[in-house]
Amino acid sequence: MARPTTVHVCSECGHSTVRWHGQCPGCDAWNTLVEERGPAAAAGRGRGGGTAAPGKGARAGTPTRLADVSTERVPRLLTGIGELDRVLGGGLVPGSLVLLGGSPGIGKSTLTNMAMGNLAAAGRRTLYVSGEESAAQIRLRAERLIGATTGALDVPVLAETDLDTILATLRAERPEVVVIDSVQTMHAADLTGAPGSVGQVRETAARIMQVAKADGIAVLLVGHVTKEGALAGPRVLEHLVDCVLQFEGERERTYRTLRALKNRFGSTNEAGVFEMRSGGLVEVLDASARFVAEATGKPGSVILAAMEGSRPLLVEVQALVSPSELVPPRRVVNGLDRNRLALVLAVLGRHAGIGAGSADVFVNVVGGVRVEEPGADLAIALAVASATRGVPLAGGPGGAPRPVACFGELGLTGELRTVGHADRRAAEAAKFGLRHVVSPESAPTLREAIRAVLPARAPQAA
Ligand SMILES: Nc1ncnc2c1ncn2[C@@H]1O[C@H](COP(=O)(O)OP(=O)(O)OP(=O)(O)O)[C@@H](O)[C@H]1O
Numbered sequence: 072m073a074r075p076t077t078v079h080v081c082s083e084c085g086h087s088t089v090r091w092h093g094q095c096p097g098c099d100a101w102n103t104l105v106e107e108r109g110p111a112a113a114a115g116r117g118r119g120g121g122t123a124a125p126g127k128g129a130r131a132g133t134p135t136r137l138a139d140v141s142t143e144r145v146p147r148l149l150t151g152i153g154e155l156d157r158v159l160g161g162g163l164v165p166g167s168l169v170l171l172g173g174s175p176g177i178g179k180s181t182l183t184n185m186a187m188g189n190l191a192a193a194g195r196r197t198l199y200v201s202g203e204e205s206a207a208q209i210r211l212r213a214e215r216l217i218g219a220t221t222g223a224l225d226v227p228v229l230a231e232t233d234l235d236t237i238l239a240t241l242r243a244e245r246p247e248v249v250v251i252d253s254v255q256t257m258h259a260a261d262l263t264g265a266p267g268s269v270g271q272v273r274e275t276a277a278r279i280m281q282v283a284k285a286d287g288i289a290v291l292l293v294g295h296v297t298k299e300g301a302l303a304g305p306r307v308l309e310h311l312v313d314c315v316l317q318f319e320g321e322r323e324r325t326y327r328t329l330r331a332l333k334n335r336f337g338s339t340n341e342a343g344v345f346e347m348r349s350g351g352l353v354e355v356l357d358a359s360a361r362f363v364a365e366a367t368g369k370p371g372s373v374i375l376a377a378m379e380g381s382r383p384l385l386v387e388v389q390a391l392v393s394p395s396e397l398v399p400p401r402r403v404v405n406g407l408d409r410n411r412l413a414l415v416l417a418v419l420g421r422h423a424g425i426g427a428g429s430a431d432v433f434v435n436v437v438g439g440v441r442v443e444e445p446g447a448d449l450a451i452a453l454a455v456a457s458a459t460r461g462v463p464l465a466g467g468p469g470g471a472p473r474p475v476a477c478f479g480e481l482g483l484t485g486e487l488r489t490v491g492h493a494d495r496r497a498a499e500a501a502k503f504g505l506r507h508v509v510s511p512e513s514a515p516t517l518r519e520a521i522r523a524v525l526p527a528r529a530p531q532a533a
Pocket residue numbers: 173174175176177178179180181182203215322347348349350
């Protein structure tokens with residue numbers, strides 16, 4: 072057998088070298104060389120020989136008119152986790168690759184274990200390949216999940232990191248669904264790069280995809296996410312796979328959201344909310360009710376009628392404004408876009424006469440939920456205004472403190488701009504008894520929105 076050879080190809084300029092360099096000898100870019108299989112290793116196909124005309128000797132394909140393409144509908148595989156199925160656009164598509172990204176410990180293995188357990192219980196052939204944990208460790212987790220997933224212990228597991236062994240197992244076992252946990256631990260023996268390097272990760276995904284497409288296996292690839300929130304190393308994977316799911320939330324908090332960043336078989340507007348419990352992940356279907364019930368109604372608190380994908384979700388936004396000794400003062404946000412806070416503070420100061428000036432400003436979305444949408448601007452503004460004045464927002468008649476819901480985008484000239492799904496947001500607020508909703512429909516400017524719900528001065532006995 073010929074010794075497999077690899078080359079290192081620059082992803083910027085395409086220059087190829089035999090050895091790895093930190094800096095590309097072709098274009099001087101740093102860290103762009105990616106290991107790939109060389110011509111000898113890829114031999115066997117398309118060796119037309121030297122200077123022959125391109126394509127000569129190869130068999131021509133037969134294009135088909137779209138109308139003649141058969142579209143026998145392959146039924147989707149339901150994971151039995153309603154929120155996951157919805158984010159996937161109605162279940163897993165056979166032969167597709169789904170990349171599930173998330174930071175360490177967020178619950179990726181738990182989610183995939185549960186999905187596999189449900190599929191096994193429904194009589195599907197499943198396989199769980201783990202390069203991170205031993206079979207015994209996986210069993211321990213499965214035992215914890217047994218209450219939520221009756222098939223948890225019926226899933227066959229393979230603790231393996233060698234890619235060839237995994238591919239051979241896939242061909243032999245012919246599962247309908249397979250989990251690869253995680254793609255960063257797998258190792259192709261003919262590449263010298265360490266597991267997790269760009270070359271290894273890309274090759275792992277590409278070879279698994281070949282087998283998956285050929286045999287109609289649905290593949291769930293688990294991937295790690297860096298601190299900055301990007302899928303570690305391989306952005307290339309995002310183009311390769313059919314669907315990219317992001318599992319996020321803060322590890323210390325119990326709520327997690329699952330979002331589709333890319334989906335070839337469904338909308339990317341869907342999101343699911345989960346709660347991590349000792350018995351596994353539980354779908355939170357009444358998230359709005361919980362957040363409204365937990366809302367404090369104190370100065371600095373407001374309910375935001377947000378959209379999580381195509382679903383309305385009520386969350387509490389809290390702000391704290393306190394004198395600072397730091398220059399510049401602190402601006403801390405959790406669950407919101409940091410740049411929007413800067414914008415909102417500037418508009419508040421310029422157009423509503425509420426300056427945070429040299430105070431520290433903290434803004435949180437309660438429960439570890441992320442709402443990065445322009446509709447959150449008004450909630451930030453009202454929470455900060457209420458915190459600055461030390462007065463609770465009052466939605467009741469005669470200024471009685473009642474929970475206030477709001478949504479709307481802030482324009483730079485102090486106007487409120489409409490955001491999508493205004494009717495559904497208002498309806499969600501009404502459903503949970505929040506009768507007072509401040510929105511661009513009810514107040515054209517920020518100044519008017521503040522006047523409507525914020526008494527000018529703190530009551531004496533607070
Ligand atoms: N007995 C338990 N009770 C409650 N929560 C638990 C329990 N055991 C583990 N957890 C939760 O499960 C989480 C780990 O889940 P899981 O292993 O699925 O995460 P992961 O995303 O796969 O992590 P990694 O990146 O390490 O693979 C922990 O953060 C912890 O909060």
